[in-house]
Amino acid sequence: MGTHSTADTVGLTALGVVAAGVGGHAVASALKPT
Secondary structure, three states: OOOOOHHHHHHHHHHHHHHHHHHHHHHHHHHOOO
């Protein structure tokens, strides 16, 4: 668990993108409820 591989970086980036997408959607829904 000491080295960072490309797979680790891609995984973390994907998690960040998903988290940002979910957070952004939640904020958008709260600001502009459909």
